[in-house]
Amino acid sequence: MSRTQTLTPVRSRRLVSQQAAAEFLGVTERTIRNYVSRGQLRAYRVGGRVVRIDQDDIDAMLRPIPTAGGAPDGTAT
Numbered sequence: 001m002s003r004t005q006t007l008t009p010v011r012s013r014r015l016v017s018q019q020a021a022a023e024f025l026g027v028t029e030r031t032i033r034n035y036v037s038r039g040q041l042r043a044y045r046v047g048g049r050v051v052r053i054d055q056d057d058i059d060a061m062l063r064p065i066p067t068a069g070g071a072p073d074g075t076a077t
Helices: 018-025 029-037 055-061
Strands: 015-017 044-046 050-054
Touching: 015 018, 015 055, 018 029, 018 050, 018 055, 029 050, 050 055
Parallel strands: none
Antiparallel strands: 015 050, 044 050
16 A cells, blocks of 8 residues: 555444343343344344344344235334
């Protein structure tokens, strides 16, 4: 890399603990670990034993439930 080039920062991650992820989703920490082991939720190891999860990945797991007579986005028509 030349001296005139600069690195562009990557979007900042909002990393949370497994406990915080579980509380946010209303499930147990065991469920979060299962999601991670099955590949349904991406996790990042920080150091030896610390595991963190990106809040954006947690948000991506949430999907609205379609309702009868409602629009696909969950709003009434």
